[in-house]
Amino acid sequence: MPLKSKQPRIMPLEPPFDAEVADALERLGPPIRLFRVWARRPELARGVAEWGRYYFSGRSALTVRQRELVIDRTTALCGADYEWGVHIATFAGQAGLDGAQIRSLAAGGPADACWDATDRAVLTAVDELRATADLSDGTWADLVAAVGEDGALDLLLVCGWYHAISFTVRALRLPLEPGTARPESP
Incomplete structure (x- = not known):
């Protein structure tokens, strides 16, 4: 089902980033839009990054x-x-x-x-x-x-x-x- 609105409801952060946001983005990976929204709350972004590191690290039982x-x-x-x-x-x-x-x-x-x-x-x-x-x-x-x-x-x-x-x-x-x-x- 296509989205009705093309305007994001929460705008992703744009550079320049403060040190806390830059750290969160570095942990998440490439600064795609979703990560730049999460980085509005760096503590949330850090938690997401830890979870993602596990599943993308090869430690998962899934190939x-x-x-x-x-x-x-x-x-x-x-x-x-x-x-x-x-x-x-x-x-x-x-x-x-x-x-x-x-x-x-x-x-x-x-x-x-x-x-x-x-x-x-x-x-x-x-x-x-x-x-x-x-x-x-x-x-x-x-x-x-x-x-x-x-x-x-x-x-x-x-x-x-x-x-x-x-x-x-x-x-x-x-x-x-x-x-x-x-x-x-x-």
């Missing part, structure tokens, strides 16, 4: 591909074009996603022919969490078989986190970052 499947599918289902665009532009190549898979993440489903059994288990879990806020016993068993119990726990947390991020970027009305695109419609 880069599995993590990106969760994030990309969640943000697409939530209509969070901003976050979808950032992740596809930044991580789709690292995750080994091809054009058919990117289109499926945006407008297809886990049963699409472009997915293997592991990808399908991850995507089915994300879709079911979005639809029901729970997982059936069968979906849970398939997910654990595909990614292990630690991976299943990480999937739940990443999916929930990116629901929160999706709510944030949509409600803030953040415009796309340069060089990013919206998911393709069916």
Whole structure:
């Protein structure tokens, strides 16, 4: 569902940044719009940065591909074009996603022919969490078989986190970052 307003509700900070904001932005990563909004509250930004460092550090039980499947599918289902665009532009190549898979993440489903059994288990879990806020016993068993119990726990947390991020970027009305695109419609 496209955003009605193109004007951000909270304007991202612009340089020059004071020392506390600059420190928060350095911890978050590239100063994209979302990070510059969070940096309005440096203590919030520092907490987000710590969480993000864990999930993007390789300590997660999910592979880069599995993590990106969760994030990309969640943000697409939530209509969070901003976050979808950032992740596809930044991580789709690292995750080994091809054009058919990117289109499926945006407008297809886990049963699409472009997915293997592991990808399908991850995507089915994300879709079911979005639809029901729970997982059936069968979906849970398939997910654990595909990614292990630690991976299943990480999937739940990443999916929930990116629901929160999706709510944030949509409600803030953040415009796309340069060089990013919206998911393709069916």
